[in-house]
Amino acid sequence: MSTTTTHNDLPLHTHKRSRRTTLNRVFAVVHSCAILALLYRHALSLLHSTSLTSFLITLTFLISDSILAFMYSTTQSPRMTPIYRKEFPENLKRVVKESDFPPLDLLICTADPFKEPPMNVVNTALSVMAYDYPTDKVSVYVSDDGGSALTFFAFMEAAKFASHWLPFCRENKIVERCPEAYFETDHSRLPEADKIKRQVGDEYITGERERLAFRKWTDGFTRQDHPTIIQVLLDNSKDRDIVDNSMPNLIYVSREKSRTSHHNFKAGALNALL
Known part of the structure; x- marks a missing residue:
C-alpha cells in the first residue's frame, strides 16, 4: 500500500492494489488468445x-469480430491494475492554514443572454463563490461582452442571494454548490432548503448603487x-453574509464597444477584463 502524507505524517491519500489483479490478467490473456484464434479462423475461411x-x-464476420475485439481491448486497461483509493481531506484542513491559501481569481465570460441564459451564468458564479475556500x-x-441589462440584474439578485447561500452551504456541508443542481436533488428537502429558496429578493432595484449603475443603459x-460598465456587486472588505462572514468579491465588467471601433473582436473582452 502506498501513502501520501503531510509534513506532520498525516495521511492525505492511500492506494493499494486489488487482489484480483493476477486473476484479471490471466483472464485477459486467455480471452485474447480465444479472440485471436477466432479471427485466424475467419481469415482462413475468407481465403478458402x-x-x-x-x-x-x-x-x-471478420470485420464485426475485429471491431468487437478492438472494443474489448480498449476496456482492459483499468482491469490490468485495479486500485482501491482512499482520501483524507480532513487532514489537509488540519495542516494548511487559511493564511497559506493564495488569492483565487476566477473569470466567467458571457456574451448573449439568449444563447447563454443569465440564470445558468449566475449558477456558475454562485457555485464558484461557495467553494470551500477562504471567502x-x-x-x-x-465579463459580459453583450452588455445585457438582464444579465446585470441577474447578478445583482445573485449577490443578494449569495449572502444566504454561502453560509447555508457551509453549515450543511453541501456538496452540490450550484443552487440549480442542489435544488434538483432529494437532499434539498431540508427545512432550511425551503427557506433558502425564498431568499431571492423580489424587491428589485431598491439601492442607490443599483439605480446609478442602470443609468448607463440609455436609449442609445x-x-x-x-x-464601459464596471460594477462591484460584492466587496469582501465591506459586504457580509447573514452570519457576519466576509463575502467574496463579485465584479461585473462590460467593455466599451463602438460601431466605429476596430477592437470589437472576441479576445477583446478578456483583454479588457485582465
Missing part, C-alpha cells in the same frame, strides 16, 4: 471461400455600441 456469398458472409481570498469577475445603448 468458394463463392461470392460465402466470401461476403465471412468478411462480415476573503475569492474574486469572481464576470446597444450590444455593439455602449460605454
